[in-house]
Amino acid sequence: MKKMNGNVKSVIVLTAICLIVTALLAVTNHFTAPVIKDARDKKIERSLKTVIPEMYSIREAVIPEGAASTVKSIYIVNDELYAVVLATTSAYSSGDMGITVGISADGRITGVTLTSYFESKDFGKDTYPNNYIGKDVNSYADVDTFSGVTYSSMAFKKAIGDALQAVELLKGGAEG
Amino acid sequence: MKKIKVFTNGLIKENPVLVLVLGTCPTLAMSVSVINAIAMGLAATAVLICSNAVISLLRKVIPDTVRIPCYIVVIAGFVTLVQMLMEAYLPDLYDMLGVYLALIVVNCIILGRAEMFANKHNVFESALDGLGMGFGFTLALLLMATVREVLGNASFAGMSIGFLQDYKIPILTAPPGGFLVFGCMIALVAYLTRGKAPIKKSFDCEGCPSAAFCRKEGKACGTAETEAK
Structure with a gap:
């Protein structure tokens, strides 16, 4: 009987602690969620300006059917350029890799930037993303992966391909 | 006087990283740059103070059988709280710390x-211990990061050091360099604190966290019954 009471007390205490912690986190989330959303939006806005510096107008397009799941949003900039926001992961990734790609009307990459990366700190902050500038859906695969961060650069390359394919699908849909 | 000792213990004599050799993973990962080291140290210090205080406050309420899950829930709660606040108000720092912030749990x-301090002492002493240990962790990270960044990358807190540019030792910023600096620092602290550092408990009954249970149940450690369990 005494042992059973002990077990019941253990369950009650653990449950109560879990509930209190959850409530505390819910309150914190209530206050920080809008600030976090704003910070993320600003980060995406900054990345759009990085890949397409001269931006006069921007509108969000509907992601075409058949686009890869890594494509999170597509923007039509200045009525002729495309900016694709992607989130992908590598085999060993501990968090999403955020990438924004600028694509011209003729389907060539105008700029690439890595917005979030949770692995080796140097990848994406050097000149590696610039290797994709000028490439299109047929030539992006020619860019080599990055030694030392092979899986991340493979995931990066695949995401670039997904962005190019998504824009092709979008253009195809618009023409059709 | 005793209170001051509780605080200062964590700085050198019982430094969690260089004497107790705890938290090695974040130490090696986040000591590549001084800014990362300070950010990681302060985040861990905040969690340490809060979790130590809460665990001390609840030490008479939490039953022994579920104490570890309770500690983990409290610690995870504070880490998530720090994560949310950092992502909201210090997004650049949040990106810098990456996955290691969540790993504070x-x-x-x-x-x-x-386990060693907060569940045996009062709230004030536990918070003070958290502060001392947190500062000790930050200090160790900062020292390691200074060596690795200055000698490995010829910079300090992101600011380039001109005269060292031609004398960089790049291996220091790589994982093997981290182990090398870590080993040297442990040796240095062992030399400086010789005879004063706590003697590590052996793997006998006294060093076992379940020793108290065994005694309560009336079993002698090392008996067939205990070992079978």
Whole structure:
């Protein structure tokens, strides 16, 4: 009987602690969620300006059917350029890799930037993303992966391909 | 006087990283740059103080059988709280710390101090211990990061050091360099604190966290019955 009471007390205490912690986190989330959303939006806005510096107008397009799941949003900039926001992961990734790609009307990459990366700190902050500038859906695969961060650069390359394919699908849909 | 000792113990004599050799994973990962080291140290310190205080406050309420899950829930709660606040108000720092911020949950220093100190002392002493251990962790990270960044990258806190540019030792910023600096620092602290550092407990009955249970149940450690369990 005494042992059973002990077990019941253990369950009650653990449950109560879990509930209190959850409530505390819910309150914190209530206050920080809008600030976090704003910070993320600003980060995406900054990345759009990085890949397409001269931006006069921007509108969000509907992601075409058949686009890869890594494509999170597509923007039509200045009525002729495309900016694709992607989130992908590598085999060993501990968090999403955020990438924004600028694509011209003729389907060539105008700029690439890595917005979030949770692995080796140097990848994406050097000149590696610039290797994709000028490439299109047929030539992006020619860019080599990055030694030392092979899986991340493979995931990066695949995401670039997904962005190019998504824009092709979008253009195809618009023409059709 | 005793209170001051509780605080200063964590700085050198019982430094969690260089003497107790706890929290090695974040130490090696985040000591590549001084800014990362300070940010990681302060985040861990905040969690240490809060979790130590709460665990001390609840030490008479939490039953022994579920104490570890309770500690983990409290620690994970504070880490998530710090994560949310950092992502909201210090997004650049949040990006810099990456996955290691979430990994504070499994940082041995925090669980270790909860088990070794907070569940035996009052709230004020536990918070003070958290502060001392947190500062000790930050200090160790800062020293390691200074060596690695200055000698490995010829910079300090991101600011380039001109005259060292031609004398960089790049291996120091790589994982093997981290182990090398870590080993040298442990040796240095062992030399400086010789005879004063706590003697590590052996793997006998006294060093076992379940020793108290065994005694309560009336079993002698090392008996066939205990070992079978």
